[in-house]
Amino acid sequence: MVALLTALGILLMVLGLLFSIAWHELGHLSTAKMFGIRCTQYMVGFGKTLWSTKKGDTEYGVKLVPLGGYVRMVGMIPPAKKRDDTSGKPMSRxxxxxxxxxxxxxxxLEPGxxxxxxxxxxxxxxxxxxFAGPFMNLVLAVVLFVILLMGLGLYQPTTTVGAVHECVVPAATIDDTCPEDAEPSPAAQAGLLPGDRIVSINGEETPDWRSLQDAIRADIGPGTIGVVRDGESMTLRTEFIENQVVKLDADGDPVVKTDADGEPVLDSQGRQIPETVPAGFAGFVPMDARQPLSAGETAxxxxxxxxxxxxxxxxLPTKIDDVFGAAFLGAERTPDSPVGIVGASRIGGEIMTMEAPLVDRLAMVVNLVAGINLFLFAFNMLPILPLDGGxxxxAVWESIRRRLARLFKRPDPGPFDVAQLMPVAYVVVACFLCFSLMLLVADIVNPVRLMQ
Structure with a gap:
C-alpha cells in the first residue's frame, strides 16, 4: 500500500508539473497566434520527442526531459544591420x-x-x-491558492477544547508531565472537558480563538468560562492565574527566541524555543480545524x-555549495535546500504516505504545485536571456529608444538586436543545466525528506 501511495503521489506531482509547463507555454502560443506570429513548435520538455502531432503551422508534442518547454516562433532575432567591414580581420568568437x-x-523562415x-x-x-507565459503560472497559482484557502481552508485553532492540562507548567516547558507538587490548572479545576466549545470568558463573548486567547491572557483572578457541552450551555467557575505563556507578535504568531546573530535558538531535539511573557493562564489546548480564509486573508x-x-x-546562488556537498560529498541535505523535478516528485510521493486524512494529503500536493507555479512566474521574470524577462x-528598451528617437527627431533605430546578448544566454543556459544536473544527483542520492 505504501508503494502504491508513493507512486500515486509521484504521478500527481509529475502531472502537475507537466501541466504547469504546458499552461505556461500556452500563454506564449495563444498570444503569438493572436498577433499573427507563425509558431512552428509547441513542446513540453526538451530532448528526444516522445510524441507529436501537427495542426496547421504548429507541431505539438512532448519531449523526454521535463525540465521546461518552449514555443518556437519565427523571427525571434531581427536581421543583421549592414556592416562596412573591409578590414579583412577574422570574425571574433x-x-x-x-x-x-x-x-x-x-x-x-519560409515564403509567406x-x-x-x-x-x-x-x-x-x-x-x-x-509576459503571457509567466502570467499563466501566476493565474494558476492564484486559482489553486483560492481553492485551498477560501474553499478548503487552513487548520487553525478554534474555540473548541482539544485537551486540558492537568496542572500548571510554563508554556515553553518541553516535558509537560505534572510534577508532584504542581497545582491543578484553572481549566482542570473548572471541570473543562475536551469537546467543550467556549463561548465567553467572564461574560465577554469569544467568537474566535484570537478573542478567546486575548480574553484569558487579560484576566487574572476569579472568573467564569461559558461553554456549550453536548448542545447545552453552562457556566464554569475557576480562578485564572498568572503563568509564563508564549509571546505573540502583532499578527498573533509565536515569537521565537533568537541568538546574537538573529538565528532561532533550538532545544536538544532541534525544535525552536518560543519566548514567554507573564499573562493570564487557563491550561487547555484548542482543537484545530480547517477554516476558510477571507479574500483579504488569502491575499x-x-x-x-x-x-x-x-x-x-x-x-538561490548561496545554496550551490550546499547542493554540491549533498550531491557529491555526502553532506547533510538541509530542509530548505532547493529541489528539482525528481526531488519535488519524491516529496509528492512522501506526502501521500503520511498518516493524515486523504483530503489533507491532496491539499498539500496542490499547495506544492501552487508554490511551484509562483516560483516559475517569479523566476521567468528575471531580466536575463533566455528567460522571458530578458x-x-x-522590448521595453526598444520602445524607449524609438520614443526618444521620435522626441529628438532622429531616425528610427529599428528593432533591438537580441542576438547581441545570445552569448550571455548560452552562459545562463549552461549554468542552469549544470545546476539542474547537480540537483538531480542530490535528489537521488541525498533527497530532502519531510519525515526524518
Whole structure:
C-alpha cells in the first residue's frame, strides 16, 4: 500500500508539473497566434520527442526531459544591420556566436513569413507575448491558492477544547508531565472537558480563538468560562492565574527566541524555543480545524508566499555549495535546500504516505504545485536571456529608444538586436543545466525528506 501511495503521489506531482509547463507555454502560443506570429513548435520538455502531432503551422508534442518547454516562433532575432567591414580581420568568437544564432533563427523562415515574424511586431505586442507565459503560472497559482484557502481552508485553532492540562507548567516547558507538587490548572479545576466549545470568558463573548486567547491572557483572578457541552450551555467557575505563556507578535504568531546573530535558538531535539511573557493562564489546548480564509486573508497569505519565493530566488546562488556537498560529498541535505523535478516528485510521493486524512494529503500536493507555479512566474521574470524577462526587457528598451528617437527627431533605430546578448544566454543556459544536473544527483542520492 505504501508503494502504491508513493507512486500515486509521484504521478500527481509529475502531472502537475507537466501541466504547469504546458499552461505556461500556452500563454506564449495563444498570444503569438493572436498577433499573427507563425509558431512552428509547441513542446513540453526538451530532448528526444516522445510524441507529436501537427495542426496547421504548429507541431505539438512532448519531449523526454521535463525540465521546461518552449514555443518556437519565427523571427525571434531581427536581421543583421549592414556592416562596412573591409578590414579583412577574422570574425571574433563573440561575433561568430551571434551570427550562428542569427543563422539558426533564419532556418525556419519560409515564403509567406515576410510579415509573420516576432521581431516585426510592435514592442508592446512582443511584451505581451513574453509576459503571457509567466502570467499563466501566476493565474494558476492564484486559482489553486483560492481553492485551498477560501474553499478548503487552513487548520487553525478554534474555540473548541482539544485537551486540558492537568496542572500548571510554563508554556515553553518541553516535558509537560505534572510534577508532584504542581497545582491543578484553572481549566482542570473548572471541570473543562475536551469537546467543550467556549463561548465567553467572564461574560465577554469569544467568537474566535484570537478573542478567546486575548480574553484569558487579560484576566487574572476569579472568573467564569461559558461553554456549550453536548448542545447545552453552562457556566464554569475557576480562578485564572498568572503563568509564563508564549509571546505573540502583532499578527498573533509565536515569537521565537533568537541568538546574537538573529538565528532561532533550538532545544536538544532541534525544535525552536518560543519566548514567554507573564499573562493570564487557563491550561487547555484548542482543537484545530480547517477554516476558510477571507479574500483579504488569502491575499495576505499569497503576498507572504510571493515574498518568500522572491527571497528563495535571491538566495538561490548561496545554496550551490550546499547542493554540491549533498550531491557529491555526502553532506547533510538541509530542509530548505532547493529541489528539482525528481526531488519535488519524491516529496509528492512522501506526502501521500503520511498518516493524515486523504483530503489533507491532496491539499498539500496542490499547495506544492501552487508554490511551484509562483516560483516559475517569479523566476521567468528575471531580466536575463533566455528567460522571458530578458525578452521583455529587450522590448521595453526598444520602445524607449524609438520614443526618444521620435522626441529628438532622429531616425528610427529599428528593432533591438537580441542576438547581441545570445552569448550571455548560452552562459545562463549552461549554468542552469549544470545546476539542474547537480540537483538531480542530490535528489537521488541525498533527497530532502519531510519525515526524518
Amino acid at each position: 563573440w561575433r561568430a556566436m551571434i551570427e550562428d544564432a542569427r543563422e539558426a533563427n533564419n532556418v525556419e 513569413d515576410e510579415d509573420r515574424q516576432f521581431y516585426q511586431r510592435a514592442p508592446w505586442k512582443r511584451l505581451i507575448v513574453m 495576505v497569505f499569497m503576498g507572504d508566499t510571493v515574498l518568500a519565493v522572491g527571497e528563495a530566488i535571491v538566495t 525578452h521583455i526587457v529587450g
